[in-house]
Amino acid sequence: MILTPLKNFIISTCPEKLDKLSRFRHGWAWLLLTALTAGGAFRLWRHWAEPMISRDGVLYLRQAELWLTGGFQALQGSEAAWIPPLLPWSVSRGMLCGLSAYSSGILVNVLTGSLLIAAVFLLAGEFFRDKRLGALAALFCAFVPEFIQLSVEIQRESLYLLFMTLALWLAVCGFRRRNRFYWGGAGAGAFLAALARYEALELFLFIPLFLLGRLWLNAEERRETGWALLLFLLGGAVGGILLSVLLGIPLEYYTEAFTGRLRGLWG
Structure with missing residues (x-):
């Protein structure tokens, strides 16, 4: 398989760490748990330390408010009817639960950004047929600055x-x-x-x-x-x-x- 040399190269770059990890039956699970916990906590801290909202974020929140008041049809006459509907709908669900538009938007992004860590684990683990490499990929994803930034803004x-x-x-x-x-x-x-x-x-x-x-x-x-x-x-x-x-x-x-x-x- 064409992927086997790539997998062997990745393993060869950090054999000691992977060998130590393989001694534990569920070593990959501990790595994944660390990635999910630390990644989610770091995203929450990052937002608390420096809350921000972009011009696009304001537009998305406006779309969510329109959706909440008039459903999808209310978006059709707005200035941003071209925006795909999943984010405005998701934010409006949080608003139905009593959250403000801003809090709901941040919650959606922090939650999906944290779940992305688990999704990367699934993809990398299946791609390389090695859950240890999947867990390492998830750990990497948890602390990539670009992913963290996307998770704490309403995007x-x-x-x-x-x-x-x-x-x-x-x-x-x-x-x-x-x-x-x-x-x-x-x-x-x-x-x-x-x-x-x-x-x-x-x-x-x-x-x-x-x-x-x-x-x-x-x-x-x-x-x-x-x-x-x-x-x-x-x-x-x-x-x-x-x-x-x-x-x-x-x-x-x-x-x-x-x-x-x-x-x-x-x-």
Whole structure:
């Protein structure tokens, strides 16, 4: 496998630490727990030490307030109707629980930024087939300054990165474990990521292209690959319908927003 030399190189750079860690049956779990606890606590401290809100953050909070008062339809006449709806909807749910718009927005970003640490563990652990490396990747993610900054500001990136990472993890699981149903989850995850940032729509281009290439090059796996492609697209479609009902978004919004974004990708 092409990944084996990469894994061996990573292990060779810190063999002593990994050898010590392997002596403990659940050493990777302790590393993951440390990453989640320290990463979440550091994000909360970072916000407490220097609270801030950007111009985009003010716009997102305004969208959440509109959603709370008039639902999705209230956003259509606003100055930022182009903003994908997942962040405004998420912030409005916190406001329903009695939080202010600002507190709800910070809570959403700190929570999703902390969950991203666990998602990185899942993706790296599956990619390298080694939970120790997954835990080290999670520990690294917990203290990357850029990730911390995104987690303490009201932005769409934490939601986008969380669901994008989960979608990629499910796709890797489907490929590695030869379980076609993971691909359906990958499609749903990609759709959720697209509701945070439209850039995630690229997954609906590149993953099918990858599967079509595999379908053409590997005759022995054609049936399994065909099912994977079908379930990935079906997962995205079913996820879109369910989210349309949950968020109260008409299906026409998806077709207009997504086709516009795809036209932009093609230039």
